[in-house]
Amino acid sequence: MKNLILIFFILFFTNSFACDCAIIQLIDGYEKADFVATAEIQKITPDGSNHHNLEIKIDEIFKGSKVSKLKIKSILNSSCAFYTPEGSNWLIFAYEDNEKELVFGSCSGAIQLDRKVNEEKYPGLTKKIELSNHRKLNVLRYIKEKELDIKNDFRLDYTFLNDCLDNGKGFELEEGTFGLFKIRVSKKLKVKKVTSIKGLQNETLNRIVTQCFMESFELYMNDESKIPKSSEITVGIYFYGAEGEHQSFVTTYDL
Secondary structure: OHHHHHHHHHHHHOOOHHHOOOOOOHHHHHHHOOEEEEEEEEEEEEEOOOEEEEEEEEEEEEEOOOOOEEEEEOOOOOOOOOOOOOOOEEEEEEEEOOOOOEEEEOOOOOEEOOOOOOOOOOOOHHHHHHHHHHHHHHHHHHHHHOOOOOOEOOOOEEEEOOOHHHHHOOOOOOOOOEEEEEEEEOOOOOEEEEEEEEOOOOHHHHHHHHHHHHHHEEEEEOOEOOOOOOEEEEEEEEEEOOEOOEOOEEEOOOO
């Protein structure tokens, strides 16, 4: 558990909290983005005071069309400063701006895949981060392979109440296991139906997760109490194995 918290800190704190960004979960980032891919940054050049132009070489593309150029919102003289060094490798979530250019930055959910950490200070953390990145890429590959239509039309946020997923602790599954669930939502933001798109390799655990969705899953959208029509969202559930005295657990957070 301690190392998982360290991953969370290293991957998100410096780029998100310092810039007052909301943490974007993998599925939500994919759904919102116009372009999702892994790529090497080959060349970077300034473009005004707040942006840089990138020339990239795509490794894998998960959403959108193949491109060779992107733009980053670098804003280097601010708390939202963001930079992608030449030669570095990234998982990129980019969005079309008003000029129809693909842009990403500190709040877009981008992840540097070859980021180094201090192994003397955090022994074993490099392996943990590699596993985390591998899990994320496997989720994106699954979505692409199955041609899944990932939806969240009203940008609904969500949480589990009463620590319901604690009932899913203590199972023994393969590290990196994940599940994808489609949630049918009423106009009054109540769960109407839960469909397992990809289960968690254990029928009992799947039943626990499904029951939690039906009984303890809360959806919200700012201060609104309803949405114009019933809708669907896709939610990821991720398994993390036991560490020392800490039991295995499942969560919506892709740590």
